Amino acid sequence: MVAALAKEITLRRSELQGQQVETIYFGGGTPSVLEVDEVVQLISVIQTNYQLVDNPEITLEANPDDLSEDYIIALAKSPVNRLSIGIQSFFETDLRLMNRSHTAEQAVSSIKCATRYFDNISVDLIYGIPGMDDDQWQSNIEKAVSFGLPHISSYALTVEPKTALKKFIAEKLIPEIDDEQAERQFHLLVAQLGEVGYVNYETSNFGKPGFFSKNNTAYWQGKSYLGIGPSAHSFDGEKRGWNLRNNIKYMQALAADKLPITYETLSRTDRYNEYVMTGLRTIWGVSLQKVEHEFGKTYGAYLHRQAIKYIEQKLLFWDGDILLATKKGKFLVDGIASDLFMVNLS
Amino acid sequence: MKNIRNFCIIAHIDHGKSTLADRLLDFTGSVTEREKQDQLLDNMDLERERGITIKSHAIQMEYQYEGETYVLNLIDTPGHVDFSYEVSRSIAACEGALLVVDAAQSVQAQTISNLYLALENDLEIIPVLNKVDLPSANPEEVTDDIVDLLGCAPEEVIPASAKTGVGIEEILKAVIERVPAPEGSSDSPLQALVFDSVYNPFRGVETYFRVLNGEIKKGQKIKFMATGKSYFADEIGTLKLVQHPKPIIKTGDVGYLITGIKDAREVKVGDTITLNDTPAESAIEGFEDVKPMVFAGIYPVDTEDFEELRSSMEKLQLNDASLVFTPESSAALGFGFRCGFLGMLHMEIVQERLEREFNMTVITTVPNVSYHAFTTKNTNDHIIVNNPSDLPDPSTLDRVEEPYIKATIITKSDFVGNVMSLCIDKRGQITNQTYLTTERVELTFDMPLAEIVFDFYDRLKTVSKGYASFDYTPIGMRVSKLVRVDILLNAQPVDALSALVHFDNAQTIGKKMCEKLKELIPRQQFDIPIQAAIGSKIISRETIKALRKDVTAKCYGGDISRKRKLLEKQKKGKKRMRQVGNVEIPQQAFMAVLKLND
Ligand SMILES: Nc1nc2c(ncn2[C@@H]2O[C@H](COP(=O)(O)OP(=O)(O)OP(=O)(O)O)[C@@H](O)[C@H]2O)c(=O)[nH]1
Ligand SMILES: [Mg+2]
Numbered sequence: 001m002v003a004a005l006a007k008e009i010t011l012r013r014s015e016l017q018g019q020q021v022e023t024i025y026f027g028g029g030t031p032s033v034l035e036v037d038e039v040v041q042l043i044s045v046i047q048t049n050y051q052l053v054d055n056p057e058i059t060l061e062a063n064p065d066d067l068s069e070d071y072i073i074a075l076a077k078s079p080v081n082r083l084s085i086g087i088q089s090f091f092e093t094d095l096r097l098m099n100r101s102h103t104a105e106q107a108v109s110s111i112k113c114a115t116r117y118f119d120n121i122s123v124d125l126i127y128g129i130p131g132m133d134d135d136q137w138q139s140n141i142e143k144a145v146s147f148g149l150p151h152i153s154s155y156a157l158t159v160e161p162k163t164a165l166k167k168f169i170a171e172k173l174i175p176e177i178d179d180e181q182a183e184r185q186f187h188l189l190v191a192q193l194g195e196v197g198y199v200n201y202e203t204s205n206f207g208k209p210g211f212f213s214k215n216n217t218a219y220w221q222g223k224s225y226l227g228i229g230p231s232a233h234s235f236d237g238e239k240r241g242w243n244l245r246n247n248i249k250y251m252q253a254l255a256a257d258k259l260p261i262t263y264e265t266l267s268r269t270d271r272y273n274e275y276v277m278t279g280l281r282t283i284w285g286v287s288l289q290k291v292e293h294e295f296g297k298t299y300g301a302y303l304h305r306q307a308i309k310y311i312e313q314k315l316l317f318w319d320g321d322i323l324l325a326t327k328k329g330k331f332l333v334d335g336i337a338s339d340l341f342m343v344n345l346s
Numbered sequence: 347m348k349n350i351r352n353f354c355i356i357a358h359i360d361h362g363k364s365t366l367a368d369r370l371l372d373f374t375g376s377v378t379e380r381e382k383q384d385q386l387l388d389n390m391d392l393e394r395e396r397g398i399t400i401k402s403h404a405i406q407m408e409y410q411y412e413g414e415t416y417v418l419n420l421i422d423t424p425g426h427v428d429f430s431y432e433v434s435r436s437i438a439a440c441e442g443a444l445l446v447v448d449a450a451q452s453v454q455a456q457t458i459s460n461l462y463l464a465l466e467n468d469l470e471i472i473p474v475l476n477k478v479d480l481p482s483a484n485p486e487e488v489t490d491d492i493v494d495l496l497g498c499a500p501e502e503v504i505p506a507s508a509k510t511g512v513g514i515e516e517i518l519k520a521v522i523e524r525v526p527a528p529e530g531s532s533d534s535p536l537q538a539l540v541f542d543s544v545y546n547p548f549r550g551v552e553t554y555f556r557v558l559n560g561e562i563k564k565g566q567k568i569k570f571m572a573t574g575k576s577y578f579a580d581e582i583g584t585l586k587l588v589q590h591p592k593p594i595i596k597t598g599d600v601g602y603l604i605t606g607i608k609d610a611r612e613v614k615v616g617d618t619i620t621l622n623d624t625p626a627e628s629a630i631e632g633f634e635d636v637k638p639m640v641f642a643g644i645y646p647v648d649t650e651d652f653e654e655l656r657s658s659m660e661k662l663q664l665n666d667a668s669l670v671f672t673p674e675s676s677a678a679l680g681f682g683f684r685c686g687f688l689g690m691l692h693m694e695i696v697q698e699r700l701e702r703e704f705n706m707t708v709i710t711t712v713p714n715v716s717y718h719a720f721t722t723k724n725t726n727d728h729i730i731v732n733n734p735s736d737l738p739d740p741s742t743l744d745r746v747e748e749p750y751i752k753a754t755i756i757t758k759s760d761f762v763g764n765v766m767s768l769c770i771d772k773r774g775q776i777t778n779q780t781y782l783t784t785e786r787v788e789l790t791f792d793m794p795l796a797e798i799v800f801d802f803y804d805r806l807k808t809v810s811k812g813y814a815s816f817d818y819t820p821i822g823m824r825v826s827k828l829v830r831v832d833i834l835l836n837a838q839p840v841d842a843l844s845a846l847v848h849f850d851n852a853q854t855i856g857k858k859m860c861e862k863l864k865e866l867i868p869r870q871q872f873d874i875p876i877q878a879a880i881g882s883k884i885i886s887r888e889t890i891k892a893l894r895k896d897v898t899a900k901c902y903g904g905d906i907s908r909k910r911k912l913l914e915k916q917k918k919g920k921k922r923m924r925q926v927g928n929v930e931i932p933q934q935a936f937m938a939v940l941k942l943n944d
Pocket of ligand 1: 426
């Protein structure tokens, strides 16, 4: 697999056309597939084939049970400079309910160990878990904050089809997911993290100033990215591509010097829609000026008109020429974005 | 003229008319091998999808018989009651009819009603016993049933199978020998009856006609007698599988005419075509006006499309003479039309055709029958109520009358009990019960039309395991205890959701309406109370809880396209919703009352 990844990186060297690489991100599950020296090897393949900025943000995502002290030490010596740890909860019951492979104890110990070697750490936390009351949620937040971490991602639990959780809920062994609970806990989170200096810079992301995820922010700001590996997505400002999902097919394609990718070209409307959809999730909002400049006056006028209803309902507001979600609107931005979309009916 | 035969195929639904037409076309070599397909004449997508004929379809065949060439104009007709107007107009263009009876199912309700239509027009009836190939066929008994019905000799009934081709030659022979050639004089001034028409976006209105007297030639200046307008016959011809232009259509024959008319309102089905310079003295007697059974509002989803909807409906009406409509307006929906239909299937088909053929997305409101209301001020003269909002205020209302029908149901003796319970549940009163044979029973009921319009067919089918056929005729108005159930969304009455119902059912219907709307209206950013009311009295309520969470947790890399596509789809769905006040109501919610028992 490492060879295939390296091959893909090399084959795609011309795609960035002289743009500098600002961030590198090793996605979830990496430690169970790659040794640290393989990670290092891939970074060096990137360095040989692309131009990197000084001090690129290089993140590695890991689960607590993957992060042994040895692994962390080895990483600390590598160019990796940011860790994202899938904590999810500090309560054993929650972890079992979500069928996680780590324990509450591993959650704590992995953070403790990581903080000794890394400054730039992010953890993620899940709320809206059936049976989790607000006090429990609050103590999860406090615990995460107590480690002095600069970044927290937090997601509402969703029940995916064909999972054990789905089955348990269907069999009524576990209560249904409760929207009101999720909404309440989201607002608790925003308030509590706000008090201690975290900025809710995107729906699910909170960071101390200077510690926002550069990598993820690029997605929301429409920047280009190269996704390497099975089912990874890429975007060059106009085309979005996705790699084959299947590992074997992915490797076979590369062995035959073929890129395992399929592209779709985004129309102007697609790009406008994506900008609205991602923009409303962030503190940078949707800039009317940018809409008019990049997509044209019609789009600007349309956005303005469609937004009126939501401004009246106090779900959106204008800050100068920037359209933003209000506190109340934050948890409803998908439906709102959809309504601000331009679509051709035919 | 003596070698022309005009005949139609009539029967109860599904007895095999269209399949029989296939065999006749095959046998006479009227279609090529490549053109062949099952129920070839059902050429609308809707007909093919549903496996039923909706439109009558005329087609011309040529056939050699005993050394002579005959021109046979065949019209395949629909069997479903909702399209009976198609049958009656086809009959007017013919001298004979093949009365098809399924050898397994025997004589059914529409066999009888369509037979009567044909007899009223003095058509020669040729009975065809179809589907004799079926293992469940019962040829002797069914032949007896037919003999009883027609009073003909058993030998006159032609055993046939539209599947295997048995009997086709005999049918053609009978058509030639038994159906009279058209009468009429070729020297008289032109009189041609318009029995159908269709709007062609490129060529304008095409009219289908039957020449009764005189002849029509290409290029002649012709006149429509009802409208008084004249045009040139740019193109005339006969109806083969495709249109065949001809220089002349002679007395007794069937053809089409194109004059370049673009305005749908200038052509009326039932009108007489004559020559401008030597006009006939009088028009041929046209068709009886249709009597719509059900009324509902049709509104454009987008209020701006009202005029476009009007022109689409006018064009559709050319091809569906049983559709009637008048403009109306609704506080909730703006401008639209109150439309009359022959039944619920007809209503559904109209809605579908507007969407498919004219690209019009419409909202159809709760259907109702036509009531008569009398006010205390004037207890003798009635006000026609085709729309719930036309019902006078209860304080001034003296009484309401509702239309009743005589329902004729033919079923197997095993199901008599079930059918009776159903009809009684539907406020029916039994008036007669006759054993046609030891197996088959004919039941007649007096019933409110409103009760059969809604879910009667489906329930009848269920309780009789499919062994019941049904026909009805109006028998006038009777006093009834009716109330209007209004629906309020977010405390605003939505007139388009009001329904007229019998007092005894009002409570239940109101409750079910609220429940159904709660299910159909998506959650929005605020709580939406739903209330059902009679006058100012609230009889039921529900609340659609506000949406609390409408945001996906993760939106990175690949999630973005997936998410965008999902939200685009959602937006498209929303475009088909109607905003009333600040509540978004999906199209199907307006028909909620019909789905109360699902
Ligand atoms: N076995 C057998 N099936 C037949 C025969 N004729 C028609 N069918 C079948 O009966 C069904 C109905 O046939 P259609 O020709 O569509 O009947 P129809 O009378 O035109 O129906 P409507 O126009 O909807 O009233 C189809 O599934 C045919 O294949 C026959 O002679 N034998
Ligand atoms: Mg048919």
